[in-house]
Amino acid sequence: MNDNNDKTKDFAEIDLDREMRTGFPEVIFGETKTPKQSALIAEKIYKKSDLFLITRTNDETYTEVQKIIPEAEYDEVAKMIFCTKKEQKISGKISVVNAGTSDIPIAREAEITATLMGVEVESINDVGVTGIHRILSKVESIRKSDCIVVVAGMEGALPTVVAGLVDKPVIAVPTSVGFGTGEKGYSALLTMLNSCAPGISVVNIDAGFSAGYQAGLIASQ
Amino acid sequence: MNDNNDKTKDFAEIDLDREMRTGFPEVIFGETKTPKQSALIAEKIYKKSDLFLITRTNDETYTEVQKIIPEAEYDEVAKMIFCTKKEQKISGKISVVNAGTSDIPIAREAEITATLMGVEVESINDVGVTGIHRILSKVESIRKSDCIVVVAGMEGALPTVVAGLVDKPVIAVPTSVGFGTGEKGYSALLTMLNSCAPGISVVNIDAGFSAGYQAGLIASQ
């Protein structure tokens, strides 16, 4: 599989059949790779699949990627680099709801991911439970989605309230927004895992990508 | 809402509109209620919705429930009491896969829950990753489901392997099977939250009910 000209062969064994098995090519976790590594892996995947996505990445990597794939986009809020040449037909719709302005970067990860999977995305910002009327006023709209991603930090109560109001699966994303005992998102994670409302499943802290991907799989069935 | 003859009015404010909002009546968490409390709440919900479900319950509660609802069933493995008079038309299918014999009680929770939601369930037992051929031989069958519940204790690696092989959402359930650092299921929970495979979301430790419910919502869309 790795020919002699393969510039990634010394550090990667790219899973080029991933798309065939799972419907989406291998996604590149950018955080602990060098910019050069990320860019070369992206090139190889893009060549095979007409689509690539790097998560948790940075400016420096974008510079490297642009040298090879000039049409690549970089979302600075979501810290994602991506590009697609596929023709997409929209199938399914999700809502991405966040509890506060500070949760937007993680929500944006989910939105970009689902969009790349060909799913329509409705974004609803800053409707945390302290002003409960804010989420109540959005319920009718949310109920029309196939799946709802709910992003919240601090006490993380929003997914519980949403799941008690709708008949659709809720994918909850704890964020690391908070301080003191809320630092790093464990409080929000525990809240979501222990919700008294059924119909919620949870992804890792700050894992907006994972939630968007799971919602994309659900909505596009 | 609570009339004078309501025998639950001193300890419960039952959410009788839950089914209308979310498609399924309020489910009774049996573990910390007295048998009498569980039975009286079940009676009231059953009267309204023709269906009830008590989770994490016990023999003593079953005795109380049978006095009021003689047709109630008790699954001793799943520790669930339930009954339905609804006519069900099957819509959608899920697979419930477990890693080892010891995980069966939690898997069974998921299976009963999804069945009560009108979803077809395929059960696959004891296919943990130590003998990787076991899960590989089931992939074709699993891929035909709308959603896959994967139940595992100890190191909890099975959901990651499954999610790398299919294009369907995986709901992962960590179980408290294990000892030493694996006691209480935190090891399996962390494994599932940190999976390098996308397409996984996770429920609480031993929360077979939550996984079955989430899978039921996804499959029955």
Added chain:
Amino acid sequence: MNDNNDKTKDFAEIDLDREMRTGFPEVIFGETKTPKQSALIAEKIYKKSDLFLITRTNDETYTEVQKIIPEAEYDEVAKMIFCTKKEQKISGKISVVNAGTSDIPIAREAEITATLMGVEVESINDVGVTGIHRILSKVESIRKSDCIVVVAGMEGALPTVVAGLVDKPVIAVPTSVGFGTGEKGYSALLTMLNSCAPGISVVNIDAGFSAGYQAGLIASQ
């Protein structure tokens, strides 16, 4: 202070001036005392203050106490033994709100404590956030209290919603109701400490007594 006939002198140095300094006599933590120790301490405090309270106690201790103070009461739900000969004039009012039937024992601790402090208590059961209309329908009543005790286990979201709706201090009590990652109440505790709603302070897990006491101090000012 300890005379020769003092039957408690070998194991206790009772703080008989506590009531003078803080307005309420020393309260007896029953859990780790022998029944005999609890009863003898209660006798001595009761003689001085015309009021005593034993928390986290049991049947066996009640038997011992009754031998000395026949008029003592035992609340089996709250696990409290107490008695008062004081004339009480009601000053102030609190609401004690719980999220679910399983939280009642801890709520009851708070109610008994505040009542012994001469405060009027309104009890509201089973209004957790999954059925958000339940708490919304009680807001008008709750707003009339001087302080609101909110008791919740599992994900512990109720105090946040309440604090966003009223202009009164909320004392939040996490309970150990839950399982898996919710076991022992840490999830609810963290939720309450990290609430995005201001106006909440928190007591120890299952500390219904502490919350009732704090609310009593606030309401009776």
Added chain:
Amino acid sequence: MNDNNDKTKDFAEIDLDREMRTGFPEVIFGETKTPKQSALIAEKIYKKSDLFLITRTNDETYTEVQKIIPEAEYDEVAKMIFCTKKEQKISGKISVVNAGTSDIPIAREAEITATLMGVEVESINDVGVTGIHRILSKVESIRKSDCIVVVAGMEGALPTVVAGLVDKPVIAVPTSVGFGTGEKGYSALLTMLNSCAPGISVVNIDAGFSAGYQAGLIASQ
């Protein structure tokens, strides 16, 4: 609610009715917002309520805020930006007591918050329990307050001693002052939650704002 000229509409759904419901406008958590976001939200709240408060903020945000609200103040110790045009009549009084010089920034958060709520504040610095005479000499003064905020890091023992001496509610604030096992304030938090003195409730680590707010609610009743 969000008109076309609303510069916050892309990232915030401000809860403008908060003051009506809870008596104080929405407070802006500055730590994870951009300076621009904090400033625009402050502007909108200030227009509606004649008062705003940004917590856990910084110099850069102050520069942005001053462009829009030149009269805004910045307390560099408390890291708070705020401004009020309301006429205030003092109602109620609190004491804010800290255990050591290093706890002053968090104590200052509480003092500013309560002052903005129209409450008189007495500040007492550096009276930790190692020199027990220091707090004993202040008791007479403290007892005259309606509520006492006690701020302490390291072993966090001060609230327990204070609560044993007065008949007023104590709001305890653990700080992240300490090192080794005291790092991040968990030691102080646990001490305060487990106090053997009744009459204490606790807020999040370093949450001076929350304590000041709760004390303000109590004192201004």
Added chain:
Amino acid sequence: MNDNNDKTKDFAEIDLDREMRTGFPEVIFGETKTPKQSALIAEKIYKKSDLFLITRTNDETYTEVQKIIPEAEYDEVAKMIFCTKKEQKISGKISVVNAGTSDIPIAREAEITATLMGVEVESINDVGVTGIHRILSKVESIRKSDCIVVVAGMEGALPTVVAGLVDKPVIAVPTSVGFGTGEKGYSALLTMLNSCAPGISVVNIDAGFSAGYQAGLIASQ
């Protein structure tokens, strides 16, 4: 060293030179040994050293020990079995101070241990910091000891107050008295490790024996 008639040779390699090196024979940790094992080890040590001590033991073990060493004593509060035939000359004195009645069993462990080392012991019970005058009234007496053992559960604040009042080393013992976040003694342990008063060192939770031993070494120099 182990001859053929040594009944302990299959499970123990007793360190019979321990007394020569450290001044006290090997002490037997009873909790995880069978009664028979504890008794046979005690017999062998007693033969060599004229003194033995079994910690964290039980009635059943006492029955076994009495068969071999009829003069052995059992302290049911401290859960210790011991016996000495040594002539003891008292050298040095310690105070063992506890915060509450529930801490007495652990304090008693320390007292018995130090007594067996030939040290005079003063016991002071139930002088926790909520009634601060109780410990203040004992300071003169405490200051005359060579070392002070302070035993406390819950918030564990007492050692800090004591160490601020005397010029003698304080050995702090956290106990597992408490509930919720105080369960198992971690709160008290952290309090003691993070004390703002110098002159404190700490032993394991419930380790009354260790504290008594350390105090004995200090006092008998």
Added chain:
Amino acid sequence: MNDNNDKTKDFAEIDLDREMRTGFPEVIFGETKTPKQSALIAEKIYKKSDLFLITRTNDETYTEVQKIIPEAEYDEVAKMIFCTKKEQKISGKISVVNAGTSDIPIAREAEITATLMGVEVESINDVGVTGIHRILSKVESIRKSDCIVVVAGMEGALPTVVAGLVDKPVIAVPTSVGFGTGEKGYSALLTMLNSCAPGISVVNIDAGFSAGYQAGLIASQ
């Protein structure tokens, strides 16, 4: 693979090729299986491999196993049921060293496992580091083994001392012997993972079986 007469087919998918791949048949984790399940799985494996092993099991299971495999042995200390009809030629030798009498049950797990793999086992009991001469006197013997299993609870320091004295791999086993902060074996586990001596690898707490298996693999090469 599962025929109609297979009594295990409803709960197990036994990995009968395990021995071919890894050299040892599937081992049965007994703790969370019913006695009947354990016995039926044992029967099937024994038929295929002439050897079976059940770990963390109990008397009741032994009774079930004996009905089917009368020649099965039960080691009550190690809590293991096993039987072999294989002819074994000894290849390789290991030492199993424990720190104290209380660690013997876990050490015994390792000894039985390695013996079943055809490895010679030397057992050395009760040589913890408090009496350092005990282990020093065994070094010559230990150095002759191919691999050394070191079992210790409490502070778990023994593997570090051993690894500094020999040129053979040390497999360290933390045990749950201890109390307070040592409860459940996390202290010993961390000690072993952080050893300043190279040449140590670690297994799960109380995982005597895993250590014996790993040592068996190493010694029998």
Added chain:
Amino acid sequence: MNDNNDKTKDFAEIDLDREMRTGFPEVIFGETKTPKQSALIAEKIYKKSDLFLITRTNDETYTEVQKIIPEAEYDEVAKMIFCTKKEQKISGKISVVNAGTSDIPIAREAEITATLMGVEVESINDVGVTGIHRILSKVESIRKSDCIVVVAGMEGALPTVVAGLVDKPVIAVPTSVGFGTGEKGYSALLTMLNSCAPGISVVNIDAGFSAGYQAGLIASQ
């Protein structure tokens, strides 16, 4: 106590009687104070007691202190600023032993502190248990001290070995030297708290000052 010219009165309530009660003036915790605050407090204490000590401090603070107290010394390894004009007569001796070169800064804290208390100090570096002969060769010397401070990071086994060899109290200091699970010193702390050797008490992680102070109290009796 605070006159009008007191430059510390806005941030400190210095405990000037500390020396009278405990034998040593208040020590200044430098880490969370501004350089100016540390310097002004030092000045005031030095004036009263002819001795001051600032711990966990830095270059910038030293510059401030030198402006006021030109004779002050700064130990860059121990991060301590101090000065004494007292005439000291040596009374007592301690050994400060460390396990590795990386532990020297914390050991140095202990050495400086004890020296300021008038105690003779013997320093022994880099004698960790991996090369067990290193500590064995020092035993004779160590046994002559009144108290032994043992400083170790990583697995923290050294205090256990030392305490098994001597009849003097050992004060154990865990350091934050290590990585992975050893990061921040919790592994070493737990090892020391759970030592199977009696005669050890423990201070906070990296608390060289506390250990030196405790040892100084013991040795100078």
Added chain:
Amino acid sequence: MNDNNDKTKDFAEIDLDREMRTGFPEVIFGETKTPKQSALIAEKIYKKSDLFLITRTNDETYTEVQKIIPEAEYDEVAKMIFCTKKEQKISGKISVVNAGTSDIPIAREAEITATLMGVEVESINDVGVTGIHRILSKVESIRKSDCIVVVAGMEGALPTVVAGLVDKPVIAVPTSVGFGTGEKGYSALLTMLNSCAPGISVVNIDAGFSAGYQAGLIASQ
């Protein structure tokens, strides 16, 4: 042992007999030593043993080392400085397998260490379980090694799959690659300790050196 010209005598007590006892000279932990300390210790060990190794080191230290040992090599990925003049005869072979590109630095630590011990090393990169065919295709090659080091971050499932496929000991190395609950490698560590596959032992998080050393000991027997 330390003569007057020994430049390390103030901070180190080098264990020069280590090689004789354990077969490999003392290895220098670079992270918490000054560059000068590391270089001087390296010089002394190199002189005695013709081989030295510094782990977790940096550029600055390399500059210091080169001044004394110009032939020293620095691997920037593994952060190791080393040199050997020994003649090596290869004995034994290991495979070092990693799950992803981000794990290469830790894998490289293991490879360099084993190579310095005279063992042949096969490196296999990026074969994590999400694309299970990648590891399956390498099994034949891996089975020929004497020991297999498996390096993985995030969910850490790879060692379990490998151990189920081979009859050789697996040394598992968790890495700190991951985010949220996977941060710092605890998730991977727990996965590896709780593996349902026997034949795995584990080293500290990011401890590539320890794994390489253990594998080297096993392979070179």
